[in-house]
Amino acid sequence: MEDISRLQEKLRAGGDAKYHEKNKESGKLFARKRIELLIDAGSFIEDGLFANCMNEGLPADGVVTGLGMVEGRKVAIMANDSTVKAGSWGARTVEKILRLQETAQQLQIPVFYLVDSAGARITDQIEMFPGRRGAGRIFYNEARLSGKIPQICLLFGPSAAGGAYIPAFCDLLIMVDGNASMYLGSPRMAESVIGEKVTLEEMGGARMHCTDSGVGDILVSDEPAAIEQAKKYLRFVPQNEKEAPPKVKGIAPATACAALKDKVPQQDNKAYNMREVLDAVVDAGSIFELKELYAKELITVLARIDGAPVGILANQPMVKGGVLFVNSSDKAARFIQLCSAWGIPILFLSDVPGFMIGSKIEKEGMIRAGAKLIYALSNARVPKIQLIVRKAFGAGLYAMSGPAFGSDCVLALPTAQVAVMGPEPAINAVYFNKMAEMKPEEKAAFLKEKTAEYQKEINILRIAGELIVDAMIDFSQIRDELVKRLRFYDRPKEPMSAPGIMPM
Amino acid sequence: MAKIKSEMAGTVLEIKVKVGDTVTKGQEVAVVESMKMEVPLQADVAGKVSKILKNAGDFLNEGEALIELA
Known part of the structure; x- marks a missing residue:
């Protein structure tokens, strides 16, 4: 009779000691250690530990899959084991990931993808790549599960070629600076196929993706920080799209909103830091920012107002004058979809001169990107509040959930200006x-x-007199007004309509 | 040699440094007017100003350099 306990122990040890050592040198934790840090102690239930067990050197076929509890909530987890053939995918690796996704769908629970993989095992390509239950099915499942159950990716190492799409389909992608990378073709391939000489970091490093491509949402310095960020995100979202997002006890903001009176300039062309407005509006310490380094002219944060989750889109006059560009429009559209999927009300802090103009941006598709933003906004299924902090010019008024866009209310501060243009x-x-x-x-x-x-x-009192805004409020009243209104507008999401044809 | 470039197309409104000045990372070195907004231009690295490539009133395209640092 086989000694199952001994075999389990052997398989749980992963690949050869030298690969463990190599990971340690680059600040990488073992896949099972990562899971241990993520979940509540002792809660892990594993499937597929014996995958490919008749073949030496392929413990669990290079991926750990199972169920566990995160802060008392059921989740599904997959974690590539980079000590086994560099975390590459064979046929059983793919099958295990597919089954995990199917289980998550069945149980309607979030999925965590802990990715650290060299990609397809080319020697096994016929078994794992092209077929009905080949790797493509992983992405198909991710796309079908999108917005139904939360999907969170923590990228600890490479995510190469087709594997790069696992992170791309998740609602949230956290990347570890220096170790995480995503690329369709490696630097070696780029040199041989197109003649480009480039480093891995430049080509697909975590910082590049969080700053330039915008695929990454959060850049962290090490793995424990990545896990902490993933837990923070989970605290904002429900188990699935049928449930409401979790609420906690509210706390006062870090600063008083009355003080904003001296911080928001009356003159509409002066820069100031919109983050000061955020600090005075949300519960102290509740800000969870997405894409902080990308398209910084628009700030997107999840936060809490009196304990209830809220998604905030805020123009940042400090960066590019707060003008909306192609990338910031993409960033906004995606964030609106995320809030809409998880039933999180959206607050728009508007100080926007409009969409960027000029020949360069027109060629980049500004109209297409702006339409995408307005499409996402128009189809959002959650309460929306627009607070006009200062300017709302041109289509910027529309993009920041203006009166015509089904907003629950439009509030204006004394500094507000509404016009087609300045x-x-x-x-x-x-x-x-x-x-x-x-x-x-x-x-x-x-x-x-x-x-x-x-x-x-265009005087704001005239605008208010025409009932274009629903209420004029003073700086000192912002927080109380938002608390009361969010409480009142709290309701189940509107049912999902047909997806339509989103401009993009 | 580092270059301080404008993030958006606009007109140079004010240059706040001169050749020979030492600038720190994050220091506001110029103001560009674009979309009727005053957009501060900051040094993304520290250095010494070696060249100023435009004058106030000149057009500056997105990604175009205004100041060179030695």
Whole structure:
């Protein structure tokens, strides 16, 4: 009779000691240690430990899969074991991942993908790559599960070629600086196929993906930090799309909103730090920021207001004037979809000069990206509040959940301005020919006079008088107003409609 | 040699340093006006200003350098 306990122990030890040593040198933990840090002690139930057990050197076929509890909540976990053939995928590796996804779907629980894999095992390609239950099915499942159950990826090492799509389909991707990487073709392949000489870090490093490509959501310095961030995210989202997101006891903000009066400039062209507004609005210490390093002209955070989760999109006048670009529009659209899937109300802090203009951005597809943002906004299934902090110009008003976009309410501060465009471009547009004939001093006086008239036209009290905004509030009232309104608007998500044809 | 580049297309409104000045990382070195906003331009590395490539009032494209650091 086989000594199962001894075999289990052997299989749980993973690959050869030299690979464990190598991982240790680069600050990487063993796959089972990662799971241990993630879940509640003793809660792990494993399937497929004996996968490929008749073949020496392939313990568990290079992936650990099972169920466990995270802070008392049921989750499904897969973790590549990079000590076994560099975490590469054979036929049973793929089968184990597929079964884990199917179990998560059956149980309606979140999935954690702990990725550290060299990709397909080329020697096994016919068995693991092309077929109905080949690797492609993993991505198919991820796409079908998207927005139904939370899918969280912690990227600890490489995620190469097709494997790079596991992280890309998750709602949240956390990457460890220096170790995590994603790329479709390695630097060696890039050199041989297209002649480019590039380092792995430049090509697909964690920092690059969190800053430039925008695939990564959160950059962390080490693995325990990645696990901590994943747990923080889970605290904001429900087990599945049918449940409501968890609430906790509320706490006061870190700063008083009355003080914002001196921080938000009245003049609409001056920069200031929108993060100060965030700090005065949300529960102290509750901010969980996504894509902090990417498209920084728009801030996207999950946070709490009186203990209830809220997703906040805030224009950042400190960066690129808070103007919306292609990347910030993509960032906004995705964040809105995330909040909508998990039933998290959205607060829009608006101070936006509009979408970027000029030939360069038009060629990049600004209209397409802007349409994507407005499409996501229009189809969001959760309460939406727009707070006009200062400017809401042009289609920026629309993009930040303006009055026409099904917002539960539009609130305006005394600094708010709502217009198709700011005074100067508007006057130029209307009086271009007339002004072209004027002498410089005459033109300056004319511009001054027309600016005063225009400002009167777009004065926020006039806008409020026309019922374009639902309420005017003072700086000191922001937090209380939001607490009361969010409490009131709290309701189940609207049912999902047909997906439509999203511009992208 | 590092270059301080504009993140967006606009007009140089003000240059806050001169050749020979030492700048620290994150220091505001210029203001670019774009989309009727004053957009601060910050040094992303520390260094000594060796060249100023544009004057106030000049157009600066996205990604174009304004200042060179030695």
